Amino acid sequence: MKLRIRDNSIRLRLMRAEVDLLRSSGIVTASTSFPGGRSLRYVVESSPASVKPAAFLSENTVTVRLPETIVLAWASSEQVSIGAEQHLDNGDRLKILVEKDFACLAPREGEDESDMYPHPAADEA
DSSP, X not given: OEEEEETTEEEEEEOHHHXXXXXXXXXXXXXXXXXXXXXXXXXXXXXXXXXXXXXXXXXTEEEEXXXXXXXXXHHTSSOOEEEEEEEOTTXXXXXXXXXXXXXOSSXXXXXXXXXXXXXXXXXXX
16 A cells, blocks of 8 residues: 655555455555654555545554445446545645555556556556
């Protein structure tokens, strides 16, 4: 799973096995280690109790919670992403995007793309 954070937006890209795991078990986790034994965890959860996508930060963990019905429809279709905006206490909005991870159009040395979705524009290249 890839995590991208920029200003008030968070984007997570999931490979095929991760989308399958989210559909079957309801959770996908990953982490990035830092010096001093610390790490940043990022989690995508599918919840039957959720009515809209939402993000949370707690104990060095970023969690994006998605409604189970939306996850099930997304995981079994050609739909690329699940997107939403979450209102923040200060009046700003946090943009949330969870996407299927596509293989790059130009191969990158040393990168394993075997579990990524085929890029829709690959036939055009």
